[in-house]
Amino acid sequence: MKVVSGATPLPATITIYRANTQSIADRAEAQGIKFFKLAAGTYDVSVGFSGSIESTKPSKIIKGVEVTSSSKAEQLVQFDLGSVNLTAIDQNGKDAVANFYVRKAGAEDVVGKLISKQSPQMIHLTPGAYDIDAETAEEGVPMLTAQLKGVEIKTGETVEQTLKFLTGKLVLKAQNVAKQPVPISYKITKPDSSDAITTGSGTLEGATIDLPPGKYDVDVTWTDVQGAPKAKLANIAINGGETLEQLATIVTGSLKLGGKDSQGKFAHTEYSIRKAGETEELGQAISDETPIEFLIAPGSYDIVATNTTSKVIPAPSVAWNNIIVKEAQTQDLSAVFKLGTIKLIGKNAKQQTIPTTFTVYRGGMDEPLVSDSSERDFVTFNLTPGMYDIKAEDSLARTDPKPSVWFHDTEIKEGQATTSEAIFTSGKLKLICRGKNNVMLTCEFNVFTYGSDIALFSGSTTEEWKEFDIPPGKYYMEAGWHDPKEEQFLKKWINLSVSENQIVEEVVRF
Numbered sequence: 102m103k104v105v106s107g108a109t110p111l112p113a114t115i116t117i118y119r120a121n122t123q124s125i126a127d128r129a130e131a132q133g134i135k136f137f138k139l140a141a142g143t144y145d146v147s148v149g150f151s152g153s154i155e156s157t158k159p160s161k162i163i164k165g166v167e168v169t170s171s172s173k174a175e176q177l178v179q180f181d182l183g184s185v186n187l188t189a190i191d192q193n194g195k196d197a198v199a200n201f202y203v204r205k206a207g208a209e210d211v212v213g214k215l216i217s218k219q220s221p222q223m224i225h226l227t228p229g230a231y232d233i234d235a236e237t238a239e240e241g242v243p244m245l246t247a248q249l250k251g252v253e254i255k256t257g258e259t260v261e262q263t264l265k266f267l268t269g270k271l272v273l274k275a276q277n278v279a280k281q282p283v284p285i286s287y288k289i290t291k292p293d294s295s296d297a298i299t300t301g302s303g304t305l306e307g308a309t310i311d312l313p314p315g316k317y318d319v320d321v322t323w324t325d326v327q328g329a330p331k332a333k334l335a336n337i338a339i340n341g342g343e344t345l346e347q348l349a350t351i352v353t354g355s356l357k358l359g360g361k362d363s364q365g366k367f368a369h370t371e372y373s374i375r376k377a378g379e380t381e382e383l384g385q386a387i388s389d390e391t392p393i394e395f396l397i398a399p400g401s402y403d404i405v406a407t408n409t410t411s412k413v414i415p416a417p418s419v420a421w422n423n424i425i426v427k428e429a430q431t432q433d434l435s436a437v438f439k440l441g442t443i444k445l446i447g448k449n450a451k452q453q454t455i456p457t458t459f460t461v462y463r464g465g466m467d468e469p470l471v472s473d474s475s476e477r478d479f480v481t482f483n484l485t486p487g488m489y490d491i492k493a494e495d496s497l498a499r500t501d502p503k504p505s506v507w508f509h510d511t512e513i514k515e516g517q518a519t520t521s522e523a524i525f526t527s528g529k530l531k532l533i534c535r536g537k538n539n540v541m542l543t544c545e546f547n548v549f550t551y552g553s554d555i556a557l558f559s560g561s562t563t564e565e566w567k568e569f570d571i572p573p574g575k576y577y578m579e580a581g582w583h584d585p586k587e588e589q590f591l592k593k594w595i596n597l598s599v600s601e602n603q604i605v606e607e608v609v610r611f
Contacts, residue, residue, distance in 0.1 A: 103134050103175075104148055106182040106225055107257045110134065112152035113178070118145045120165060141170040148178045154203065154213035154224055182225045183254035188263045189220040189235050189247070196220040197266060199235045206230035206251050226254045235264040245313045247341055267341035269314055274307035275321050275332065275349040277396075278429060282306070283351060288320045292336050314341040321349040327374060327384040328398030328426075354399045354426035357433040359392030360406055360419075362440055362483070363516030367391060369410045370436060377401035377423050392435070399428045406436035411483040412471045413461075441486055441513035444479040447493055447506075447523045450602045454478075456496035457523060464488035464510060479520075486515045493523030498570040505572070526601035530569045534562040534582065534609045544609055546580045548597070562609070573601045582611045 104113040110133020117127045120143035127137050130151065149160040159180050168174050189199040197220055203213040206229075215222055217238040233249040247264035254260070275285045282305040289298045289310070298317070301308060302324065319334040332349040339345060360370025372386040374397075383402075386393055407418040419436035426432050447457025459480050460472040464487065473480045474496060491508040498504050504527035511521070534544035541564045547556040548569075557576070558569060576597040583590050591611050599605050 102131065102137070102146070102148070102178065104131055104150070104178045104180070105133065106180045106184070109184075109225075111150055111180060111225070114149045114151045116147040118147070119143075120145055139168045141168055143167055146176065146178075150180055150182075150225070152225070154215055155227065156212055159227060180225075181228065181256045183228050183256055184223055184225045184259045185231075185233075185252060185254060186259060186261050187220065187222045187224060187233065187235070188261070189237075190263060190265050191237070192245075192267060198238045199264070199266075200238045202234040202236075204232045204234070206232050208232075223259075228254050228256050230254070233262070233264070235266075237266050243313060245341065246315065248314075265341065267314075268311045269339035269341055270344040271310045271312055271317075271319075271337070271339060272307060272344060272346040273303060273310060273319065273321065273349070274347070275303075275323065275351055277323070278350065278352055283323050284325055285349075286322045286324050288322075290318050290320075292316055292318050294318075312339045314339050319347070319349075321351065323351045323353070323398075326353060326396045326398065328376075328400055328402075330396075330398035352399070352428045353396040354428055355394055355396050355431045356386075356402075356404075356424075356426060357392050357394040357431055358386060358404070358406065358436075359388050359434075360408060360436045360438060362408075362438055368408055368438060368483075370438075371407045371409055373405045373407070375403045377403050379403075392433075394431065397426055399426050401425055404434065406434075408436075408438040408440070408483065411438075411440060411485075412473060413482070413484060417483075417485055438483075439486065439515045440483045441515055442481060442483050442518040443489075443491075443511065443513060444481050444518065444520045445491065445493065445523065446475070446479045446520075447495065447525065450524065450526050455525065458494045458496050459523075460492045460494070462490040462492070464490055484513045486513055488512055491521075493525075495525050495527070495570065498527070504570050527570045527572050528599040528601065528603040528605060530571045530597065530599060531604065531606045532562055532567045532569075532609065533565075533607075534580070534611070536582075536611050542582055542611060544580050544582045544611070546578055546609070548576055548578045551575045551577065566606070571599050573599050573603075578607070578609075580609045584611070 104111045113131045115129055115131050115135055119126055129135055144166045146163040146166055150158050153159055161178055189197045191197040201215040202211050204211055231252045233252055236246045237244050245266040247266050249262055275283050277283055284304055286302040288300045316336050316338050321332045323330045330351050330353045332351045334347050334349055358372050360368045362368045367390050370388050373382055374384045375382055402424045404421045404424055405418055407416045409416050411417050417438050445459045447455050449455050454477045456476050458474040461470045463470055489511045491511055493506045494503045504525050506523040508521055534542040536542045544562045547559040550557055578595045578597055581590055581592045
């Protein structure tokens with residue numbers, strides 16, 4: 102028996118039945134031709150094209166074949182097939198290992214396939230029109246695909262077809278609603294999947310991305326806008342060897358933020374912006390003499406506005422929660438800080454301004470709220486309404502503690518400004534130590550305020566007057582000198598009285 106398509110021998114499965122029965126007389130695999138020895142009689146022969154890739158393999162049945170004992174019977178089985186010689190080429194122009202899938206033209210069901218075959222491949226098919234898909238099958242290499250549509254297969258004819266595995270190019274750009282280009286990042290996935298095939302970023306000119314042929318979803322993010330506004334390009338098709346340009350328009354909302362004092366004047370304000378309900382800071386903004394307006398992704402936000410000009414810790418703040426920002430709309434927010442103002446300056450008894458440090462305490466509290474210094478100008482504090490104690494210290498005084506002036510029970514009222522002057526009326530204490538015949542001695546001394554056992558200041562005298570700034574009041578001094586001749590330490594206690602702006606010169610004599 103010979104099994105052919107045209108003149109081409111075909112591999113076949115041959116089954117010989119006794120005529121009109123299911124009784125098998127012989128069965129064999131043939132490579133185009135097969136000889137059988139049979140007893141004389143009548144037979145039915147079933148021939149199937151075993152080398153076909155089609156899921157329903159072509160077959161034929163020949164009935165009533167007569168075999169006699171004295172003769173040789175020859176039977177030719179001709180399959181009416183056509184063929185296609187498929188060549189798959191990689192991006193370097195070389196034959197590729199590929200998977201081939203054959204479908205009836207326009208249909209989804211695969212009628213035949215070859216898996217992991219080296220190109221080229223000759224395929225015999227029943228005449229008709231076919232769509233042929235191919236995909237690369239090399240391990241460790243990103244899969245590429247190619248497709249042939251409407252390949253006509255005719256009886257007895259062979260057609261040559263080439264499938265080229267080429268990536269496609271996606272030129273991705275983005276713009277805002279004003280049609281201005283914007284910088285982006287992107288994430289590319291298969292439709293209905295969250296797994297990234299590739300990610301990257303692009304400049305104002307966009308990004309060019311190589312992709313295997315197929316359909317993709319592209320998430321595009323505007324990178325330099327708070328909240329990361331996005332746009333999505335869904336189900337875009339990439340074809341091998343082709344370039345597809347896509348323009349994403351990213352729609353944002355905006356926030357307009359300003360801070361005002363109780364008098365309605367704009368105040369320097371800092372803003373912290375978070376996604377609603379989240380703790381991680383998304384971004385910051387600052388407004389000064391005018392509100393600040395900026396783009397932000399649509400969504401819900403928590404915003405804290407802080408007036409940092411008050412210098413108080415913690416600084417006065419206003420919080421907004423669950424602020425909704427909608428597409429193409431502006432959310433306008435204004436923080437009103439209910440504060441009062443006090444301006445402070447330090448002067449001496451001659452009304453000359455002097456460097457002064459001011460420390461503010463909340464009324465009745467020991468912990469300072471804020472401290473600031475000035476060389477010759479006013480120091481300004483913006484404070485929440487309430488009662489305060491304020492301490493002014495002469496910054497240049499050499500005594501410790503330094504001369505000070507207190508403003509107790511100072512009331513700060515909302516929207517009102519007050520001014521206070523700290524007048525320092527400290528006296529001066531000048532000390533020197535002498536012995537017999539006015540000989541200069543080096544004495545040790547401690548000066549105490551009456552009622553205190555902690556020295557206000559202490560030290561040793563020199564050959565020159567030792568000078569100290571000292572607030573008006575009553576004091577006593579403990580002085581001591583070591584007599585080298587008598588080898589003893591002599592002590593004296595001296596009462597002191599200092600009035601405003603008075604210079605007291607005290608000569609300690611031993």
